[in-house]
Amino acid sequence: MVNALINKAYYLRARPQGSPAQADLQLVEEPVPSLQAGQALVRTCYLSVDPTTRVWMSDYPGYLPPAPLGAVMRALGVGQVVASQRPDLQAGALVFGWTGWQEFCVADDTALISPFVPLPEPLPAPLSAFVGVLGHTGITAFLGIDLARVLAGQTLVISGAAGAVGSIAGQLAKVRGARVVGIASGRAKCHHVVKDLGFDACVDRSAADWRERLAEALPDGVDVDFENVGGEVMDEVLMHLNLGARVVLCGMISGYDSLGTDAATGQKAIPQLLMRRASLHGFIVLDHGDRFQEAIEHLANLLDSGQLRYDETIVDGLEKAPDALNLIFTGANTGKVLVKVSEPQEL
Amino acid sequence: MVNALINKAYYLRARPQGSPAQADLQLVEEPVPSLQAGQALVRTCYLSVDPTTRVWMSDYPGYLPPAPLGAVMRALGVGQVVASQRPDLQAGALVFGWTGWQEFCVADDTALISPFVPLPEPLPAPLSAFVGVLGHTGITAFLGIDLARVLAGQTLVISGAAGAVGSIAGQLAKVRGARVVGIASGRAKCHHVVKDLGFDACVDRSAADWRERLAEALPDGVDVDFENVGGEVMDEVLMHLNLGARVVLCGMISGYDSLGTDAATGQKAIPQLLMRRASLHGFIVLDHGDRFQEAIEHLANLLDSGQLRYDETIVDGLEKAPDALNLIFTGANTGKVLVKVSEPQEL
Numbered sequence: 001m002v003n004a005l006i007n008k009a010y011y012l013r014a015r016p017q018g019s020p021a022q023a024d025l026q027l028v029e030e031p032v033p034s035l036q037a038g039q040a041l042v043r044t045c046y047l048s049v050d051p052t053t054r055v056w057m058s059d060y061p062g063y064l065p066p067a068p069l070g071a072v073m074r075a076l077g078v079g080q081v082v083a084s085q086r087p088d089l090q091a092g093a094l095v096f097g098w099t100g101w102q103e104f105c106v107a108d109d110t111a112l113i114s115p116f117v118p119l120p121e122p123l124p125a126p127l128s129a130f131v132g133v134l135g136h137t138g139i140t141a142f143l144g145i146d147l148a149r150v151l152a153g154q155t156l157v158i159s160g161a162a163g164a165v166g167s168i169a170g171q172l173a174k175v176r177g178a179r180v181v182g183i184a185s186g187r188a189k190c191h192h193v194v195k196d197l198g199f200d201a202c203v204d205r206s207a208a209d210w211r212e213r214l215a216e217a218l219p220d221g222v223d224v225d226f227e228n229v230g231g232e233v234m235d236e237v238l239m240h241l242n243l244g245a246r247v248v249l250c251g252m253i254s255g256y257d258s259l260g261t262d263a264a265t266g267q268k269a270i271p272q273l274l275m276r277r278a279s280l281h282g283f284i285v286l287d288h289g290d291r292f293q294e295a296i297e298h299l300a301n302l303l304d305s306g307q308l309r310y311d312e313t314i315v316d317g318l319e320k321a322p323d324a325l326n327l328i329f330t331g332a333n334t335g336k337v338l339v340k341v342s343e344p345q346e347l
Numbered sequence: 348m349v350n351a352l353i354n355k356a357y358y359l360r361a362r363p364q365g366s367p368a369q370a371d372l373q374l375v376e377e378p379v380p381s382l383q384a385g386q387a388l389v390r391t392c393y394l395s396v397d398p399t400t401r402v403w404m405s406d407y408p409g410y411l412p413p414a415p416l417g418a419v420m421r422a423l424g425v426g427q428v429v430a431s432q433r434p435d436l437q438a439g440a441l442v443f444g445w446t447g448w449q450e451f452c453v454a455d456d457t458a459l460i461s462p463f464v465p466l467p468e469p470l471p472a473p474l475s476a477f478v479g480v481l482g483h484t485g486i487t488a489f490l491g492i493d494l495a496r497v498l499a500g501q502t503l504v505i506s507g508a509a510g511a512v513g514s515i516a517g518q519l520a521k522v523r524g525a526r527v528v529g530i531a532s533g534r535a536k537c538h539h540v541v542k543d544l545g546f547d548a549c550v551d552r553s554a555a556d557w558r559e560r561l562a563e564a565l566p567d568g569v570d571v572d573f574e575n576v577g578g579e580v581m582d583e584v585l586m587h588l589n590l591g592a593r594v595v596l597c598g599m600i601s602g603y604d605s606l607g608t609d610a611a612t613g614q615k616a617i618p619q620l621l622m623r624r625a626s627l628h629g630f631i632v633l634d635h636g637d638r639f640q641e642a643i644e645h646l647a648n649l650l651d652s653g654q655l656r657y658d659e660t661i662v663d664g665l666e667k668a669p670d671a672l673n674l675i676f677t678g679a680n681t682g683k684v685l686v687k688v689s690e691p692q693e694l
Contacts, residue, residue: 266613
């Protein structure tokens, strides 16, 4: 029965140069293997598409080993157990884990980093939220704002303000009483960030005078830079740091297409970290498993009370996964980018 | 009597482009002004020449305002009070303060940042040491190593290892039990750093294979980067950071000739601070006046017990001050660069 299923999977064939090209990822159809003891079969529902996905495709020394060539492309996702020889994962259960860019995933204990985990029953939020605001994305925002130690009345700048992490982080900083200035590309996104998400201001990075607009939005300088973008945007923010400011380094997406290559451009304003006696703190969500529960509860409470909202850009169909990734890198998304692969079903 | 004295002074005339040129600094002879109440006249003995001197010449937003054009070039120094209408500075006393690049300085309470202070009597070390190992240079090294929080057995890398701050900082880290790897330019300097200063290794930045040599010297990675140089050297060190490593940002001399200009090159390895969950901490010695006494006592004790040594590169004559600055930027110095302007005299 299970053996009759056909899996569709994107294999990583080559390390992209710049934006991923067709030859880098191959969509393959193959039989789903027979389950062994200790394995479960998971049908992917939503795949998480993140800036870090592009880093995994490269051989740049990252926080995880590069995604292996000749294997299914690495991804986190949520799915449904459709068959199981694992006592901890019942058929029908909704789960979170390393599904990869594929329709069916064999979940066993040899999984990279962390095993599949069942989601709470009944689901307290839509399934897609568990790879977004109530998943690693929201937890990243929570941990970053915690690390920011921003105080009420201080100014926090967030690049990628309309993105998956930035949009949540800014709202969390508002809850703490900070003045929050976003940076995003395009008037519509900036409008959304201020009107719907409640940021105090949002500077349109695509405007010719964005540097002047940023300066105007920062009359009291920058106490915390929650950095998602890097490159010119980060350099400009660093020029406004207050004495003793903190940079929370969450991502540097503007450079992920060229990491470790000759095309990589450098950060020119690092001397400002010296001049302003500032500190910079890199962090990775995967290090902080002991705080996931705290983070999820905090985020869920804010959702329930209407103090937090989230956006999704859902791309339909596994075959569009490369396009979904490209959305992030062209800034065409608002909020979390997901690939919808299937709907959970009554088994 | 005092009015008969002639002062020689370097005036800053233009902001250098690249290395300071002759037209940027003008050596002027002018009468020493009459002393007013609350003023003392100080004859400079030694001028401190530091990487930061070059930053002050620029209009880059630094930790101090730019050195004003049309004024005597800013500098710290030690000198002797030759006449006084200040009760706190007796004629004959040796003092530390903002002398500027000149032979005679009027010391009053309008001095930039901090007033002149008398040195201890009798001097516990040669006078030149008070703008070096027992002055802001040594204190910088002390504070940086304190901020580094390096533990016994950890690996600390120091760029500019034969320089004024690096040479002291490395020895302080050795006292704490760290494994200390220096980076310096030239075989002679590297030999000195290992054989005389006791570093565990020193990589010659001028060797073609310096990147490989650095990797070999770091079998256990980098726990702390004590950064004095920036640029390619810093980028290479960052590629070896251990998880949770710390970067103590003390200086970035390799870029000081081009700060804020189109010629500035950026730091390409900043994403490693994210990948390695590292932190970076900028600091400036002037913030920490409350710890100067502690630092000086610690350094003096180590000097007395033979656990600390220091090097000086002394350039003779005020007129050679620009050449002295150039020594630092070509890496031709070992240890602290000083300009000797005069000897203290029996008054």
